[in-house]
Amino acid sequence: MSSEINNIIYLVAAVAFIFALKRLSHPRTAVRGNLIGALGMLVAIVITILIAIDDPDISGLGYWLIGIGLLIGTIAGAVFAVKVPMTGMPQMVGLLNGFGGGASMLVAASELVATLPDIREALSSGTINTALYFFVGSTMAAGIIGAVTFFGSLVAAGKLQELKWVPNGNVIPAQQLVNALLLLLVLAGAVWGTYDLTKVWVFWPIVVIASVLGILLTTPIGGADMPVVICLLNSYSGMAAAATGFVINNNGLIIAGSLVGSSGIILCQIMCKAMNRSLANVLFGKLGTADAAAKGDDVYAGKVKSASAEEIGMLLESARRVVIVPGYGMAVSQAQHAVRDLSNALEARGAEVEFGIHPVAGRMPGHMNVLLAEANIPYDKVKEMDDINSSFEQTDVAIVIGANDVVNPLARTDPKSPIAGMPILDVDKARTVIVVKRSLSPGFAGIPNPLFAADNTLMYFGDGKKAILDLVAALKAAA
Amino acid sequence: MNPLAISLLLLASAEPGAASPAAMFVTALTVFVLATFIGFEVITKVPPTLHTPLMSGSNAISGITIIGAILVAGLKLNFITSFFGVIAIMFAMINVVGGFLVTHRMLGMFRKKD
Numbered sequence: 001m002s003s004e005i006n007n008i009i010y011l012v013a014a015v016a017f018i019f020a021l022k023r024l025s026h027p028r029t030a031v032r033g034n035l036i037g038a039l040g041m042l043v044a045i046v047i048t049i050l051i052a053i054d055d056p057d058i059s060g061l062g063y064w065l066i067g068i069g070l071l072i073g074t075i076a077g078a079v080f081a082v083k084v085p086m087t088g089m090p091q092m093v094g095l096l097n098g099f100g101g102g103a104s105m106l107v108a109a110s111e112l113v114a115t116l117p118d119i120r121e122a123l124s125s126g127t128i129n130t131a132l133y134f135f136v137g138s139t140m141a142a143g144i145i146g147a148v149t150f151f152g153s154l155v156a157a158g159k160l161q162e163l164k165w166v167p168n169g170n171v172i173p174a175q176q177l178v179n180a181l182l183l184l185l186v187l188a189g190a191v192w193g194t195y196d197l198t199k200v201w202v203f204w205p206i207v208v209i210a211s212v213l214g215i216l217l218t219t220p221i222g223g224a225d226m227p228v229v230i231c232l233l234n235s236y237s238g239m240a241a242a243a244t245g246f247v248i249n250n251n252g253l254i255i256a257g258s259l260v261g262s263s264g265i266i267l268c269q270i271m272c273k274a275m276n277r278s279l280a281n282v283l284f285g286k287l288g289t290a291d292a293a294a295k296g297d298d299v300y301a302g303k304v305k306s307a308s309a310e311e312i313g314m315l316l317e318s319a320r321r322v323v324i325v326p327g328y329g330m331a332v333s334q335a336q337h338a339v340r341d342l343s344n345a346l347e348a349r350g351a352e353v354e355f356g357i358h359p360v361a362g363r364m365p366g367h368m369n370v371l372l373a374e375a376n377i378p379y380d381k382v383k384e385m386d387d388i389n390s391s392f393e394q395t396d397v398a399i400v401i402g403a404n405d406v407v408n409p410l411a412r413t414d415p416k417s418p419i420a421g422m423p424i425l426d427v428d429k430a431r432t433v434i435v436v437k438r439s440l441s442p443g444f445a446g447i448p449n450p451l452f453a454a455d456n457t458l459m460y461f462g463d464g465k466k467a468i469l470d471l472v473a474a475l476k477a478a479a
Numbered sequence: 480m481n482p483l484a485i486s487l488l489l490l491a492s493a494e495p496g497a498a499s500p501a502a503m504f505v506t507a508l509t510v511f512v513l514a515t516f517i518g519f520e521v522i523t524k525v526p527p528t529l530h531t532p533l534m535s536g537s538n539a540i541s542g543i544t545i546i547g548a549i550l551v552a553g554l555k556l557n558f559i560t561s562f563f564g565v566i567a568i569m570f571a572m573i574n575v576v577g578g579f580l581v582t583h584r585m586l587g588m589f590r591k592k593d
Binding site for chain 1: 535
């Protein structure tokens with residue numbers, strides 16, 4: 001088979017990926033888009049297997065290795081995909097980011113090992129081809145990005161899964177400074193090994209250092225900042241694939257990798273904008289400390305009103321328009337199905353129910369939307385922040401479930417607050433606000449929320465799922 | 480299709496065999512830059528509702544590195560490359576199968592008001 005035809009077929013696969021992403025612009029077309037992408041991948045894999053079989057260099061062992069690898073990967077991937085609960089999607093995506101990066105790193109390493117004899121021969125005969133420099137440079141890049149992605153993603157997924165033994169916070173003194181030094185070391189090593197091909201062994205130590213760097217960069221990132229890191233690692237996994245494309249000179253890999261790379265970067269930007277913070281601030285900075293803000297006791301003292309399920313049931317009975325604002329707490333207590341029951345009960349009474357989603361609600365972009373879709377809530381009732389904010393003034397009751405910082409009015413009013421300027425959902429403008437929460441404990445930003453003490457707010461203390469189910473029962477009893 | 484995409488496809492399909500290594504590298508770099516721009520253009524149109532499926536789907540796409548993995552595992556005959564290669568195939572295949580399948584599962588849950 002000629003390599004021209006192979007390249008054309010890889011190009012077809014790349015075009016399929018572009019169409020797949022294009023069709024993700026609407027839930028109606030997205031399912032078909034995903035299938036087109038999968039078909040493109042199938043074509044790419046089949047043609048590659050044919051190329052391998054066609055090659056005189058293939059050994060009997062080679063057949064086995066390819067077969068076993070594909071089989072184990074397919075089974076493991078399918079089991080993951082079928083078993084993972086929707087609340088566990090952030091960990092799943094985190095893990096997949098890591099596998100993508102790890103695969104690219106290993107391919108780069110293998111290619112380097114396989115090319116070492118050529119490099120030695122070129123060095124001894126003094127006939128170094130420019131192609132070798134490009135090859136080694138790309139290999140270094142793929143190895144570094146892949147290693148950072150693999151180990152960073154493992155830490156991120158472990159933290160999201162709340163594994164106790166995964167390090168959290170700063171694990172060594174002056175971690176940021178050490179990270180900066182490690183990064184410099186890695187880059188200097190890569191340049192050195194590429195410039196002087198006798199030093200190409202430097203690939204191995206720099207991949208090890210990059211692995212440590214991946215871990216140290218991810219441990220300090222706090223819970224609510226996780227969406228940004230997941231997006232960034234998503235982008236890296238694409239970049240690693242693109243770099244591998246340079247290593248093996250394959251445009252299919254370069255195109256697919258850069259599509260994923262740009263996707264991760266865009267999501268990263270959206271997340272940062274929704275927190276009014278820069279990427280550097282999320283990765284290296286700390287949120288302002290809580291002492292700068294008013295203490296919780298001063299804000300809440302004597303002003304917090306709490307209500308029972310029955311009282312809230314009576315209030316909801318007469319509501320014409322209700323907006324539900326879910327946050328990470330809904331995912332933690334698996335309350336999405338109870339929320340659907342509540343929404344159905346309200347609609348049965350003639351109320352209009354919509355959902356307002358903050359871009360950084362949950363632990364990854366779109367996390368809440370997937371949970372609500374799982375609970376069979378139609379996507380056209382689930383609104384973005386910018387679309388729903390203007391409607392809160394015409395809303396009778398806003399119900400906040402497990403969200404805190406994203407509905408904190410201090411972001412609008414207090415320029416000294418650590419969340420100042422962050423766009424929020426203006427639930428406080430609704431006639432009545434019901435906040436379903438276990439306690440008055442602060443959210444990720446560590447600051448009190450004056451919304452809880454506002455005149456039009458009722459606190460409804462309890463575990464998200466049970467509290468909502470009680471509410472549904474109260475509403476039905478009132479009928 | 481827009482002009483950007485067309486120029487990318489023309490470039491990417493050009494057979495670089497006869498060109499000098501430097502020219503090949505520049506071509507690859509051009510493909511990379513153009514594809515990044517296409518990525519930006521396509522992905523900014525994905526609504527926030529679908530951002531989670533976008534991430535899992537793009538995970539599957541980055542599993543394309545399986546091409547490299549299959550070739551090193553099958554063809555480059557020594558212990559290290561075979562070992563790395565077979566692990567790389569597993570990792571990439573988990574990405575491909577797990578990514579597309581979980582995306583399919585998720586997208587199937589999105590339904591319109593009836």
